[in-house]
Amino acid sequence: MNRQGITDLYFAEARSRLIDLAAFLDRVERSEGPDDFRLKSLRAALHELAEPSPDKAKKILLLLSDPTPEPVAQAGDKSACGAWSGF
Amino acid sequence: MRYIEPHAHMVSRVTDDYAAMVTAGCRAVCEPAFWAGFDRGSAEGFHDYFCQLTDHEPKRAARYGLPHYAWLCLNPKEAENLALAKEVLALIPEFLDRPNVLGIGEIGLNKNSRNEVAIFERQVELAVRHNQMILVHTPHLEDKWKGTNLIVDILTRTPGINPARVIIDHVEEHTVATVLDAGFWAGITLYPLSKCSPARAIDMVEIYGTQRLWLNCACDWGHSDPLAVPKTALEMRKRGHSEAAIDRLIYGNPLRFLGQNPKFQVEKTAFES
Numbered sequence A: 001m002n003r004q005g006i007t008d009l010y011f012a013e014a015r016s017r018l019i020d021l022a023a024f025l026d027r028v029e030r031s032e033g034p035d036d037f038r039l040k041s042l043r044a045a046l047h048e049l050a051e052p053s054p055d056k057a058k059k060i061l062l063l064l065s066d067p068t069p070e071p072v073a074q075a076g077d078k079s080a081c082g083a084w085s086g087f
Numbered sequence B: 001m002r003y004i005e006p007h008a009h010m011v012s013r014v015t016d017d018y019a020a021m022v023t024a025g026c027r028a029v030c031e032p033a034f035w036a037g038f039d040r041g042s043a044e045g046f047h048d049y050f051c052q053l054t055d056h057e058p059k060r061a062a063r064y065g066l067p068h069y070a071w072l073c074l075n076p077k078e079a080e081n082l083a084l085a086k087e088v089l090a091l092i093p094e095f096l097d098r099p100n101v102l103g104i105g106e107i108g109l110n111k112n113s114r115n116e117v118a119i120f121e122r123q124v125e126l127a128v129r130h131n132q133m134i135l136v137h138t139p140h141l142e143d144k145w146k147g148t149n150l151i152v153d154i155l156t157r158t159p160g161i162n163p164a165r166v167i168i169d170h171v172e173e174h175t176v177a178t179v180l181d182a183g184f185w186a187g188i189t190l191y192p193l194s195k196c197s198p199a200r201a202i203d204m205v206e207i208y209g210t211q212r213l214w215l216n217c218a219c220d221w222g223h224s225d226p227l228a229v230p231k232t233a234l235e236m237r238k239r240g241h242s243e244a245a246i247d248r249l250i251y252g253n254p255l256r257f258l259g260q261n262p263k264f265q266v267e268k269t270a271f272e273s
Helices: A003-030 A037-050 A056-063 B015-024 B043-062 B082-095 B114-129 B141-156 B176-181 B198-208 B228-238 B243-258
Strands: B003-005 B026-032 B068-072 B101-108 B133-137 B166-168 B185-189 B213-216
Touching (some): B003 B228, B003 B243, B015 B026, B015 B043, B043 B068, B043 B082, B114 B141, B133 B141, B141 B166, B176 B185, B185 B198, B213 B228, B228 B243
Parallel strands (some): B003 B026, B026 B068, B101 B133, B133 B166, B166 B185
């Protein structure tokens, strides 16, 4: 599928998600308190979107990942939150 | 349209889901053992669960004309209690000869802890000892990249592992190449929020090819969609993929992998456009 076709198929959805993201950041910035590691990671990831390079999804996923190689001592909480707490 | 749902936790779903899946073209469903949303308190609890997966659930699926297969294991979320984990692992061999059991799964890692790694290694050894196929769960979100690397490293240095008989599930853009380059099959899981969307899944299919990829919904008791695979087929149509290509991905590929176990019996006719 060419660029026009991809744009026709996905632009409206991407626009909607972009505005949702902007509104989320507006909501965050209207509230009081500092950014935690999740928000810091998210803001860093936004820079990747503006880069004219390929593999943006992969780069953002890596930016949100635990980069350490060794197993942790204990599992602790079973759930994941979507960003690495050491960011 | 026809498809095989290779990863669905049907014990958590209502009968309407069976009806919807069959109506959408599902020809077989495979259910890996997983976490119930709470930690089971005893090995007897797991014994009952394995009986549910190998006796009760196939009967429930059969009411809708749907063949049901299972994978057995201890889920990584319950691997921190090593004493209980070892008791549960000792139960598994007695179930492996049951007619719907395809192998050991979904083993893997969740938070990448030392105990999870230890139990993962034991379950891989169990699979090798009993010549079983393996289905691997990779961790969620921020833990996925590290966990996938640990899993691939363990599997590639374990004697007796044939990568063609191992599928590593829940890959995303940052892990799919690691899995495929090591010779394993890769599973893409379609979830409403986490894991992968239909559009991203088809991106990966277009970039990496369909040689060793399958799609699954992994529906369970959480936010998930038992019709995610046929909905992704619609996404492929929108992108201009042929009906034959769709059939190869959502029917032919799971059949090629799962059919390595002679217990897995579904219609093997090729798609004709």
